[in-house]
Amino acid sequence: MKKYKIAVIPGDGIGVEVMKEGVKVLETLSKLTGEVAFDFTWFDWGCEYYLENGKMMDDDGLEKLKNFDAILLGAVGFPGVPDHVSLRDLLLKIRQGFDQYINYRPVKLLSELDCPIKGKKPGDIDMIFIRENTEGEYAGIGGIEREGKEEEIALQTSVFTRKTTEKVMDYAFDLAKKRNKLNHLTSITKSNALNHSMVFWDKIFKEKKANYPEIKTAEYHVDAAAMYMIQRPESFDVVVASNLFGDILTDLGAALQGGLGFAAGANINPDGKYPSMFEPVHGSAPEIAGKGLANPIAMIWTIKIMLDFLGHESLADTVMKGIEGSLEMREKLTPDMGGKGSTSQVGEIICDIMSKKLN
Structure with missing residues (x-):
């Protein structure tokens, strides 16, 4: 079994909600296959942290992150904190500090609908x-x-x-x-x-x-x-x-x-000197935060990209099949997709489809 240390920065707004579903997918894969295991360390950095501490992350944040195998980021930004502060003092600080000079963004249509x-x-x-x-x-x-x-x-x-x-x-x-x-x-x-x-x-x-x-x-x-x-x-x-x-x-x-509910991304340091960071890029959507309305597909697609990067292409393919299968259940998806489902329910659907593919 391959074990990975993953830094988790859920961030702001819906970032917290979609991150839970991304972690759920990884834990499901670990349980079903025994191929991988993940040790998650959570960091409360973001705009709420800024409002309490006057900074977006710990002063030694990069030092704390540098020994992880990968970083997961949920979303950054919230009313009361200027966008140029929230972006530059967390996201860009990590990208530039860890020389993540490649930003990888897939644009792939999964359903003509x-x-x-x-x-x-x-x-x-x-x-x-x-x-x-x-x-x-x-x-x-x-x-x-x-x-x-x-x-x-x-x-x-x-x-x-x-x-x-x-x-x-x-x-x-x-x-x-x-x-x-x-x-x-x-x-x-x-x-x-x-x-x-x-x-x-x-x-x-x-x-x-x-x-x-x-x-x-x-x-x-x-x-x-x-x-x-x-x-x-x-x-x-x-x-x-x-x-x-x-x-x-x-x-x-x-x-x-x-839509942005599909927008997965990665910030990659191809040289392997520093950890790479994986994030959906839909923003924190404060208007729907805490309501269970956020679409977790971008976060879960981001998990797929991370698995590819770590060398687990077959597991990444299983995650993608879970996403594709969920699109056939429109009524159970989140409202932005025309459904009546919640963030956690979509995560459960994808995990269920993955389970059936692996059994």
Whole structure:
């Protein structure tokens, strides 16, 4: 039996509710298969912690997390705490502190009932975004000068290093080769307007694609890419993008697959020097927090990604079959999916389907 130490940060709002279902799935797999075991350590960091302590996490938080095999994060953000504080002082602090330079976001339609575009079916929408995750537009460099005066200036500087940009593009090319779907990689840019950062991005992409002659490529400006994702989503396979562009387009991708209730994600340190962090990206949804209305599928899909990353592909496939099977029980799903079920009931349904698959 393989044992893993997992740090659990449920965070804010519905993060607490969906995290319980993710942990339930892992415990079910452990009990049913005997293949894996999980030792969970829970941390109460987040916005409530901030309101009590003036900080989003312990001062030595990264030191406490560094020896875990993986980190699970539920959601971050709540009224009363500015978004730039809650994001930068917890999520981005972990991403950047642990060099999780790969953000991995699947965009896959599981049921045509959930797609807002007419005529699209499973298989038509199946892409993976590889987003640069530690630099770019979110580097956090800049400031505000002459505050409160007519001449007030806000400066926000993007940072693109050759080292990280090359590693992100290599990861994306290797994934396109491994997936063997369309053997296609699309680079998202805006070099007509961003004449330094995106020209640099384009230059490195051209250098890298020479090393992967078997991979077909395309380069789109971000505005055109958004249009093509709606018009012809089936033409996308793997997509590589900067921090900001990847952030925006993956939420568009979530809409294509049925909404943020499906939006799973991972922050990966491929080198293995630090733990990687796995999180759904639907936010904390404070308006429905505590009501049992939150859709746990994104969290459970995130669990699937973590299992893949840890090398347990067969267990990950079982989790995916549980998610797919649950979509056939519409009346038992959460209200955002047209059902009357609760967060915990959907988790139970998925665990029940998994149990039947494994028995």
